[in-house]
Amino acid sequence: MKKSLLVCIIWCFLSICTAENYFYGYTGDGTVPPSPEWAHDAVFYSINVQHFGKPQTPGSYFEKAAAELEYIKQLGANTVVLNPVQSFAAGEDPRYWNAYSRKDHTISDAYGGGEKYKQFVQHAHSLGLKVVQDVVIRWLWAEGPEATEILENGNHHWFFPGWTQQELETPFEGDSVGVYNPAQGKFRFLSLDVNSENNLKDFVFQNQGGITTKPVIGDWDGDKRDSIGIWRYGNFTLTNIHTPGIISQVDYNFSFGPAADHITPVAGDWDGDGKDGIGVYDNSTGTFYLRNSLDSGEADIVITGQGSGLSPLAGDWNGDGRDQVGEYNQQTGYFYHYNSEGTLSIPPYRYGGAGTSTPAVAGDWDGNGSSGIAIIQTDSERDRFLYKNTLSGGNADSYYDLSLYEGYDYRVVGNFDYGAQRTPFKVIGRFYDLKWDDPDLQEYMIDKWVNLIREYDIDGFRLDLEAHQTVLVPFGNQNVWKRVIQRCYDEFGKKFLTISEHDGMGNNNIHAEQDSYGVFTNLHWDPWGENRNFMVNANIVDTAKTLENTYYTMTLSCHDHGDFQAKGRRAAFGYMVFSPFMPWWRMGEEVNAVSNAPNYGTDGYGSVLYFSDMDWDAFEDQNKLNFYQDVRRMLWLRAEYKDIISPFASKFKNRKFTEISATGCNLQVYATYGSGKAVIVAAKLDEPDGNVTLNIGHDKLEELGLAEFEFFAATEKLYKPAETDIVTAENLENYQIYVKKNDVIFLVLEGTSQDLLGADINKDGYVNFLDFFEMYARWQDCSDPAGIDCVNFNSQGS
Numbered sequence: 020m021k022k023s024l025l026v027c028i029i030w031c032f033l034s035i036c037t038a039e040n041y042f043y044g045y046t047g048d049g050t051v052p053p054s055p056e057w058a059h060d061a062v063f064y065s066i067n068v069q070h071f072g073k074p075q076t077p078g079s080y081f082e083k084a085a086a087e088l089e090y091i092k093q094l095g096a097n098t099v100v101l102n103p104v105q106s107f108a109a110g111e112d113p114r115y116w117n118a119y120s121r122k123d124h125t126i127s128d129a130y131g132g133g134e135k136y137k138q139f140v141q142h143a144h145s146l147g148l149k150v151v152q153d154v155v156i157r158w159l160w161a162e163g164p165e166a167t168e169i170l171e172n173g174n175h176h177w178f179f180p181g182w183t184q185q186e187l188e189t190p191f192e193g194d195s196v197g198v199y200n201p202a203q204g205k206f207r208f209l210s211l212d213v214n215s216e217n218n219l220k221d222f223v224f225q226n227q228g229g230i231t232t233k234p235v236i237g238d239w240d241g242d243k244r245d246s247i248g249i250w251r252y253g254n255f256t257l258t259n260i261h262t263p264g265i266i267s268q269v270d271y272n273f274s275f276g277p278a279a280d281h282i283t284p285v286a287g288d289w290d291g292d293g294k295d296g297i298g299v300y301d302n303s304t305g306t307f308y309l310r311n312s313l314d315s316g317e318a319d320i321v322i323t324g325q326g327s328g329l330s331p332l333a334g335d336w337n338g339d340g341r342d343q344v345g346e347y348n349q350q351t352g353y354f355y356h357y358n359s360e361g362t363l364s365i366p367p368y369r370y371g372g373a374g375t376s377t378p379a380v381a382g383d384w385d386g387n388g389s390s391g392i393a394i395i396q397t398d399s400e401r402d403r404f405l406y407k408n409t410l411s412g413g414n415a416d417s418y419y420d421l422s423l424y425e426g427y428d429y430r431v432v433g434n435f436d437y438g439a440q441r442t443p444f445k446v447i448g449r450f451y452d453l454k455w456d457d458p459d460l461q462e463y464m465i466d467k468w469v470n471l472i473r474e475y476d477i478d479g480f481r482l483d484l485e486a487h488q489t490v491l492v493p494f495g496n497q498n499v500w501k502r503v504i505q506r507c508y509d510e511f512g513k514k515f516l517t518i519s520e521h522d523g524m525g526n527n528n529i530h531a532e533q534d535s536y537g538v539f540t541n542l543h544w545d546p547w548g549e550n551r552n553f554m555v556n557a558n559i560v561d562t563a564k565t566l567e568n569t570y571y572t573m574t575l576s577c578h579d580h581g582d583f584q585a586k587g588r589r590a591a592f593g594y595m596v597f598s599p600f601m602p603w604w605r606m607g608e609e610v611n612a613v614s615n616a617p618n619y620g621t622d623g624y625g626s627v628l629y630f631s632d633m634d635w636d637a638f639e640d641q642n643k644l645n646f647y648q649d650v651r652r653m654l655w656l657r658a659e660y661k662d663i664i665s666p667f668a669s670k671f672k673n674r675k676f677t678e679i680s681a682t683g684c685n686l687q688v689y690a691t692y693g694s695g696k697a698v699i700v701a702a703k704l705d706e707p708d709g710n711v712t713l714n715i716g717h718d719k720l721e722e723l724g725l726a727e728f729e730f731f732a733a734t735e736k737l738y739k740p741a742e743t744d745i746v747t748a749e750n751l752e753n754y755q756i757y758v759k760k761n762d763v764i765f766l767v768l769e770g771t772s773q774d775l776l777g778a779d780i781n782k783d784g785y786v787n788f789l790d791f792f793e794m795y796a797r798w799q800d801c802s803d804p805a806g807i808d809c810v811n812f813n814s815q816g817s
Contacts, residue, residue, distance in 0.1 A: 077129025095654025122163030194385030204228025287342030334390025479516030593763030728770030
């Protein structure tokens with residue numbers, strides 16, 4: 020029978036810490052510098068320095084934010100993640116300053132300048148907080164001083180597409196990538212022509228569009244310049260005009276091939292006469308029907324490929340002036356290239372991942388007369404054309420990014436920059452993309468970053484858009500961050516932390532991803548998803564047991580989300596905070612922030628939480644204050660039980676983290692354990708109030724290291740720290756605990772050798788009632804966000 024006592028159980032135990040320098044990944048090769056000791060128990064609190072401080076606080080944005088660092092400490096976070104603070108192109112409206120528009124490596128005067136930033140970091144360190152700075156990896160503001168200096172020094176090849184100044188000034192004869200909008204008959208091509216506007220060239224084939232049309236591009240008149248065309252159910256309509264704008268001239272209109280949805284038009288110079296012919300590809304059979312002239316008639320060439328379900332390609336595979344056809348299997352990633360006789364000209368090869376359904380195109384990317392290939396990766400913002408100049412697998416030579424535009428459903432290729440002098444590629448018309456496989460660029464940037472870390476004593480970097488810049492595609496691992504980490508350690512003894520925004524850590528370069536758990540459960544990165552919920556349909560323990568590296572985070576909300584995740588649900592916070600993952604959330608969510616971004620639901624600035632102010636007025640609302648106090652207790656409990664929740668393990672999967680069999684809630688009940696204790700976490704997310712029934716049998720007790728005990732003290736520490744149930748092992752096989760809707764419980768289970776209702780409570784290490792009530796009263800009083808000193812309370816018991 021359960022027996023409840025108002026007791027506070029304090030077990031005094033020695034925490035044993037290893038003195039060895041541990042490494043951050045199982046892939047460590049013995050040359051990686053030691054990782055920071057604080058990293059495995061980091062709790063990340065993400066802020067925008069411009070929007071965090073209180074408006075009435077005097078001084079710069081750095082000073083306003085520094086004045087509230089005590090709040091972060093009292094909350095229970097230990098690591099502050101800052102937005103980029105280096106000089107940026109500030110817009111006219113300060114509400115929507117975007118520090119990702121980086122101009123150079125100096126600290127932004129808009130935020131207060133270098134000296135104030137240094138004081139911010141020093142103050143954080145004085146409070147025991149670590150500072151992780153967000154840094155922009157991908158680009159530089161094209162009009163900024165650093166980009167200008169790079170170009171003045173002749174290092175044009177540091178920017179995409181990686182061409183030298185001489186190559187850029189030589190008239191170009193290669194291909195560009197583009198997209199086609201069938202409903203409107205519009206073509207849009209990426210252009211690096213120095214005279215193009217915003218790196219784009221637009222063509223509209225007037226009165227020729229329609230949702231059933233498909234694009235076809237070719238040099239119809241032999242002037243070496245491609246023009247546009249469309250195919251509509253067996254009919255080709257082509258023009259010789261190659262100047263951007265609205266085009267009404269039709270030079271060719273004829274029928275060829277069957278009229279069916281499974282037909283795709285193709286074009287190429289099949290006979291080497293300098294003019295392109297046309298053709299069709301029957302996807303149902305994998306057959307090409309090619310014609311040398313631009314008129315109706317029978318096919319001059321018929322080539323049968325690998326079979327149905329592949330995508331057609333056309334290009335000059337060997338540079339002999341004659342185009343041939345090819346196929347790409349989106350499911351396997353294999354390319355097939357044929358000669359004019361229809362046999363394979365080279366062995367098939369794989370480029371890109373199998374099973375990714377990634378589209379592909381062919382084009383002469385470097386203007387040397389031979390076609391290469393490209394696969395196209397699409398995310399919520401852009402198409403990325405990862406191209407190779409050769410017909411082979413391996414890493415990409417470079418890539419082109421083309422923003423997504425509504426209705427542009429087809430990818431196309433054509434030489435619409437023919438004869439142009441070119442400029443390095445400008446993303447969104449404003450930024451130069453950095454080409455990270457250049458060793459001189461790497462050394463230049465590594466010097467900048469190491470000096471930044473040295474000067475301001477920063478503890479870590481959040482790497483914007485990594486690991487898809489220096490670690491993964493298109494260049495493969497360049498070991499940039501390993502060298503930054505190594506130099507910091509060698510030159511000034513700094514153990515430095517690196518966290519990528521996206522998936523792809525490892526390779527001895529990056530310690531963790533911003534949302535490791537979301538990455539591994541395929542629930543990551545849906546900022547505007549109406550049903551975004553980082554816990555739904557995810558098995559937290561089974562996921563953890565697959566993780567081979569040391570550090571993994573779990574993100575509740577971040578600056579790219581349009582709204583907050585928790586929305587008053589304590590289950591969302593607690594399930595994250597009490598897990599072995601490193602918690603990460605956006606400023607304000609701990610005060611039950613339910614407001615969206617300033618311009619939530621739009622496509623412009625202000626649509627994400629990056630631009631939201633910290634809601635300091637929330638503490639005037641009793642419900643929000645209560646939520647804050649509960650979150651704070653969660654974080655203190657994590658700190659108090661950190662040796663159980665997040666002890667160091669070189670491989671995350673080896674942490675003492677296990678599932679507890681339970682009924683009554685949808686989320687998996689989990690436990691962490693060690694030193695004769697287990698911490699059990701159960702949460703009800705969007706479920707009604709009710710009992711959760713735990714089934715902890717002998718085998719599970721053995722795993723928890725508690726099988727030797729006859730009696731157990733069970734204390735729900737979050738809400739009822741003064742109530743302890745004394746239960747037997749038999750009771751634990753059907754132990755019930757009440758959980759409210761959208762709430763979480765933190766149950767500490769400790770083994771004891773006797774029934775605590777006996778007479779020797781004090782002798783066996785239990786605090787007497789008066790001592791307990793005094794400490795519990797202090798806990799209750801220690802909850803004022805205005806600044807009551809609670810720093811030392813956590814170490815004095817609960």
